[in-house]
Amino acid sequence: MESFATTWRAFEANEITHSAAHYLLAIAAFNRKGTDPRAVDVARELGISRAAASLQLRSLQEHGLVEVDARQRLHLTRAGADVVARVASKREVVRVFLEEILGVRPQAAALDACKVEHLLSEETGAALIRLIRFLRSDHPAAREALAVFKETTASCPPEARCDLCTNTCLLAAGSSQ
Incomplete structure (x- = not known):
């Protein structure tokens, strides 16, 4: 099992921060509007603030994701555009999974997808796409799985605690000690 320290280091090693992703996405949105x-x-x-924006944009320039022209206009580099495409794609995949498959309200699904868009690996994104494609298919097993899932509740009756609930309760109890 991976240690928390290893996981934390992996989190810190992400290509960009959540904030940086939003700067790049904002520039891309302006560009789409011409x-x-x-x-x-x-x-x-x-x-x-303009000062905060200047600091973050300078960092994005130093990382080769944004360029500033002579008129002080911002442009995504090829690397910046690539990051935007990957982040936006993962955001949409997570949003669709949460909303269409899990039944999360659209507003919550969009917010949660935004929170994790830049953290998912390409492998996890691809696996989610495969799962969504399968569950959207006409395959009888997919239809049956979705039907059963929609009937499943998130809580167990007190007298019938499942392994997930028991392990979750044990983890929560252990963290307070």
């Missing part, structure tokens, strides 16, 4: 934004435009879009 606009090359300035730092102030990105700051306004994200609801942050």
